[in-house]
Amino acid sequence: MTPGPAGLNNAGPLEPVGIEGVSAISAAGVGAAAILEEVLAKRSAIRESPELAALGFKSALVARVEAFAEERWLSGEELAAPRPHRMVLCAARMAIEDAGLGSARGANSALVVGTSSGAMTELVGHLRDPEHAGSREASYFAPMAFAARALGIAGPVQTVSSACASGAIALCLAADLVACGSVDLAIAVGYDAWCDFVHAGFDALGALSPRIPTPFRADRSGLVLGEGAAAVVLRRSAGRRGRLLGAGMSGDARHITAPDREGAGVSRAIRAALADSGRTARDIDLVSAHGTGTVHNDAMESRGIKDALGERAREIPIHTIKPIVGHTLGAAGLIEAVVTLAAMSRRVGPPTLTSDAVDPDCDLDYTTGEPIELPRARTALKLSSGFGGSNAALVLEAP
């Protein structure tokens, strides 16, 4: 984002936005540093669920978040709230603390939340048991509303529901609110709680893998669902945890679930993000791919990266952490962004846990061996894509 005029109704490119605090909650751990350790060690948090196996799904694998010290972040009353609500609030409070702030209260603060399923877990509970108290909470926006009330956010509140690109798009919209001067501070959260009906849907589509995914490899057979949340606190600042230099979004306009086979939508999002950031392909040191492990996603994403970055695409280490944390849907873009920032601050290129079965359609460097040292890494590209053909690309700068 090149410098431009700030102001609610002014036109023009926006300035970079500082990332002051981050948080992440996943099956592989809580906190970006903890998750990064698991990624570097190639330890997957994906497990077989006997409950799912008993239901007869093609895949009974899942990466669920185990209990963590929620009571440190939530009051007694808040602990009784539905799981999606608690995830959003925990992630936001962790990021606020990481930013060194006591609170985000006030009308000059915004909350932008990205999710694929919202609180549909509550809808499921209500349908199973009409006496279930959760009807009012069974909406896409209820977790956002709960967190906004608890945090005292009196500025703009938004819920982005753009499937698996929701987290990355939430970060982009939150940054725009800060950059244009609408608010002084914005919190972007991405989350999704695992839900059996979402599992059933992906299973029916044949998108779930019966084993730990092998992204970008010839034997890849689908994704494994995870769950989690992540948050970032954004201000017009130098950014203690890094900066969002630019963002780009696009639509495939091709198919409601399948990605554009040529990766044209991903390519457009990358090009827009680079233009927005004032950077070129030569400036990119690391790519955090969407990398779900489905046949079509990984091939099209590789094509999109090559189309947008040209020859430079073959020189940049690419990785995906989905074999470690699962596909966390609306949380994916943000969890992966904060882990990328953590990796860059340690000057390391994370590896991809995958197989050795080379696929000629995926012919880039996916860092399939050990972690690599990147002593001069400064700038990374984070990619996300989702149902409906929604794509997002973020250009992130290390602190």
Added chain:
Amino acid sequence: MTAVTAAGLVEPGAIDVRAEWPDAPERLARTDRVCHLALLAAYRALGAPAGRERPVAVVYGSALASLTTNVRFYEKIMRRGARLADPKRFPYTSPNAAAGEVAIAFGLTGPNLALTSGFHAGLDAVLTARRLVASGRAPAALAVVADAASEESARWLSGAGLVAQGPAEGAAALLLEPDGARGALCSISEAPFEPAVPATGPCVSLAPAAAMELVRAIRSGLKEPRTFAARCPLGGGEARVIVSPARRS
């Protein structure tokens, strides 16, 4: 300021997309009612698809989005068993399905996003579309707002202790372009954010209500600036848009 160069409106009641739009995509039969409403509003704003891709953004806003399809999908699973989920219906449980369908039907390849922020999601979508154009993220943006009436949505509102006022369903679409665009119907700007007074009553207007009112006002000929506001008593969210008559060149 950002110009509104086209607008479409779908009032509550029986809709027959195919009767009005004979060349509507064949896939229409697979989509749900909220997608039909969004597609028809987009068609009434844009006319027939140009047959080529355009880098226009789609920003879809809805309060309940795909809630109805979610309920039906899950009830079917409960009846038939989890292994027999319907793969053709599952994509429409995703709240951004309407945004994807509009982009596919009209070849719109700009940013594609769905906002389900609450009962103010309609004007929230208009404001977000305006920001995308003002910041240069898209040369034009189509804000599409829709909520569908159904037994399931009525049950949800009742279960949540809410009473819907205004239209039971509907849709609106507005094409936003940079200020000075040819054929501007009006200009839109963003009102400074003012936190809403916490609501105590159970009344809510569905997401399209304020956007539909905005389109009606444009059509009736604006004489002076008007502010349109929408708020969500459950979420505390609010969106306010100032609409001004188009500048004469």
